[in-house]
Amino acid sequence: MSTSFIPIRRSAVVVSALLAVIGLTLAGCTSPPSATDRAPASTAGDGHGFVAGAAEMPEPQLRLITLGETGLQAFDPATGDSVALLDEAQGALSSDGRYAVVTEPDGRATVVDTGTWTVPHGDHSHYYLAEPRSLGRLDDRADAGPARLASSTTLTAVSLPGAGDSSAGEGLGIVLDGEALADGRLEERARIPLAAGGALLPLEDLLVGPAPDSENVEAGALASYSADGIRLDVEADCAAPAGAELTRVGAAFSCADGAVLATAETGGGSIRFERIPYPDDIADGDRAMSFAGRPGRPDVAAVAGGRGAWLLDTRDRRWTLLPSPAPLLRATAVGDADGTVVGVDVEGRIVVLDAQSAGDGAAPARSEPVLAAEIVDGQVPAELVFEVDADRAYVNAPSAGTVLEIDYRDRARIARTLDIPGGAAALAEVG
Template sequence: MKRTRLRVLLATLVVLGASACGTGGDPSGDPDTDPSATAGGGSDEAAAASDGTEAASATPRLAVTHEGGVMVVDVTSGEVVAEEPLEGFVRVSPAGDGRHALVSTTGGWNVLDLGSWGHEHGDHAHHYTGEPRLTGALLEAVEPGHVVAHDGITTLFDDGTGTITVLDPEDLADGRPETASAAADEPHHGVAVQLRNRNLLMTVGDVESRSGVRLVSPSGSVLAETDECPGVHGEAFAEDVAVFGCEDGAVVVDGRDITKVSSPDAYGRIGNQAGSDVSPVLLGDYKTDPDAELERPTRISLVDTRDASLRLVDLGTSYSFRSLGRGADGEALVLGTDGAIHVIDPTTGDRTDRIDVVGRWREPLDWQQPRPALHVVGATAYVTEPRRDRVHVVDLDRGRVTSTLDLPHTPNEVVANAG
């Protein structure tokens, strides 16, 4: 039933102004080939049996980018189990199925199979391992930008063309994902989300400025819109409510209702966010100097979507755009330049814990340069330490580093799965 519902969503997107995309390609061949428009069939169990070996327990793995490519690291053994060379500046995002990652570089998003995954069966789970590798599928884009995995649907935004691409991440295991596309009015550094109710959320802007958010129906009708979000950037969900950052606060999108959340400063920018499925409060950054070459803020923002209120919390340390995360219980996590993960109660703003992880660091001026990055899966946090070519594994429940993995390259971005 899940895939049948998504097929309807994919067909719907064609009405929004673009045709279904994807042409035939060999998933085991060159990583610059296109994915096929033909969807794979069969159950998850059948797929697991055909391309994986059942494991006794979960095998969590990391996708770690570096100058020259991406590597897959086995968390338990610390072994680098795959090395994939790629040209250009390489970024990585979760694909949304717990198995694959989308690696953006010149030409679009490459599909990376981490080679470990699991299937839940009520009171137990089955875990599998396979060969970690680039599958050969490429989701083409002129300037691959934001990737949003939400509610079983993954939406990609091409900053260079304004094209919005939607896929079912479960299709990635077949190597031939069926995709559909829509388009923003103008190319811009934007983001979009295909919702389960068949509506499409997208940012509004052009190459010079961005102004707001629009909710569009399957027929292309504008259901709701706001132009009160200058410099709109990023998106995250607090439970099932979307929040977009603005240069003067944020906007909360709940169904067809859009509510402005104003910052206390004339310029109070929220540009990067971290949401939670179990918390109605969104964690965001907060900057107040529009003229800074690089502002190193010490305050974070907490947007409560229940009443559209904004709370600012001063951490006493700065952080970067790769510092935000959420714990399994919705706790707000911020990796500070003091080397610690600061654990914040999102409802009260109180700091409940501090976990020392890396040495003190300073954010580089160039945003593409490596700096410590935080990625969270359940109750486990992964923190890179580029200065020492390491990644640390942190048990959030116990509040301490449980292992440290040495890497052959200097890490930049990191994505983990649960295995």
Template sequence: MPHPDLSRRLAPLSAVLLLSLAGCAAPAAPDTAPSTDTHGEIAGAAELAEPAVGLTSIDGDGRVSHLDLLDETTTALGTVRPPSAVHSDGRYLFAADDTGVSIVDSGVWTWDHVDHFHYYRADARLLGDVEGEGTAVVATSNSSTTGGTGLFFPGSGEAVLLDTEALSRGEVVERFRLSTSPGAGLVVPAGSFAAVAADDEVNLHDADGAEVGEPAACIQPAGTITTRVGAVIGCQDGALLISVDDDAPVVERIAYPAGTTAPRATVFANREGRPKVAAVAGDAGVWILDTRERTWTLLPTPEPVVQVTAVDDKDANLLALTPDGRVLVLDGETGAQRAASPALVGASLAAGQTVSLVADQQRAYLNGPTENRMWEIDFADDARVAREFAPERAPLFFAETGR
């Protein structure tokens, strides 16, 4: 069947901390084009009339495969070290284990030009490894050809910023590698800057690693995502939102509502680039962070959920995964249930396998390592399973690429 149109992505603060930090970087918002606008084009890439969307997966032995969602063909891309975590920006897969990060280029991507999009295909390839101690936390922007990609290695406390433009040329280049204390941390790209969250504070750096401005407090940093508005870092008392204005980064603190007792957000997810993001709030429901309005909203859910992502479309769809493996379609303004799929990944969840629920404008995708399946779900049509895929190798991790 043809793939649906994937032309995508495109109350006051409780407390605000504005740090106007002077720097020497070029003007850019986290997901805007460089000063020389190439529309995401790189040498050797073919521009397409529609997005070449696929599901790029990695099995337990590190074998990488790409399923083309247009013609349903599968291509083997090679082998990386068996990962314990995988992060993707919609083009690259960053497969992390205890000794570093292996980088896979799916070869398909979309350039968001705000009012229109450009779609590209190039050769898929394995780009190489970045060494580090401990399973890295990876943070990306919404551009796969400009800016930076952040890696934080908890075993050593090393904070690394990769040059994403160099990745688009097939080169793995570190812009900086800084030392912090071992433990939890993040390196979050924001325009021409990067925020390093460690030791209960966030320090901003230019692309060469030099510190810019004063640090901002962030107790127990965990969770990050980039929206059209800026880059988000989760903290114990709320979130920091980092944007760029007049060549300088601006940090705003978005505090949780006064008096809340719900567990904090630690994992954020949404349809790429949209301003609203979602996070599980323990048994209390779901947190919705609106980065445009700088507000948090706690939504009750009809039953406990273990994963959530905000579609943030005109119907305010919110998708959630239940402990028994069903996908719920919820009202993103009230939390009320609109639809539910059959139990698809209950066995994977019971076995402690990594299951990911990913949404674009019209479809959601889900992997079941134990079930050895991947599913395409039409969430607007009563959570109908539109397609089911049975890959040759169990998809331990996957990403929707080309979007």
């Protein structure tokens, strides 16, 4: 699969509105493929993710963050213990692997430090545990839609799909300072208008996102910005931008003809764009509309219409189509050497695909239709998500209030059904 460098478009546009202050931090080392890496972690203290009041632990402190009738809580799958994070919280949930944001039905968003994170550091990782705490609320978000968090080593971006100029169909990205958030302070560095529904993704001290273009929305442009919201002179064309996700390599954006990968140049002073075209011409209905993958890994996956799943390896700049016996509704990449993807199909079965088996023509592993009750009109609710770590996958069943723990290396075996106090209308994994 060949890739192509994208002709750079130059712009001198400056994004206005540097407003006052909200913040966050997450760690800055890279880990080897075998490391158990969950999310970006905080860079403070000794530079290995330590912050005052945290305890370094001998192993990852994984928690399932759930939103249910009793509010937001952290559930420890190893012990079955729960810790309340926000009482009576409702709405939508997003997490970057340490921090979480809850978007209430009235549009207000509250940021929470879950108190558990991992910092990859060369050939090993550091694991930390601290007291969870609420960090504050973003109040000016009426009808903005569910917030989304994404973090680099120094910045966090909160993407609000409908918080910008509604007459122009714009969203909004709020840039949060990392060091301040690790210290428990919300400090805002900039606000950046986005194409409606677009995601602002940080790469070191820079950010990338789909710029609004009211005159030619389909043509689109991926623009780069400084941490203070200044639009830089490096852009890339991305027709009909859709899903976007951070990987270990960079920020991947789905476009009509494939993907655009944005990476930070050595030293973090500029952004480089590369195009990764699909291997063949595909129907519009088969393109990747959203990406999902295990944090800190190079792979992301997407549903490929009715054909199965797309696996995008951002390290090798390569797409692989993994056929599925039945169309998929969700697909998440594990990011392992086998190219494993975990998902759910239209029959409600957990499906485990991998590039090796697909190449050999072997049938993928499938469970019983354990999520059939969640399917309505051929779709699963937006709140149903897969979270994947080095050993297990977790998926919530919102109607039942439970979480399924899946051993994806053992023929999609359902290892446990976890009864979460208050239910699991929304799910994220941290630690």
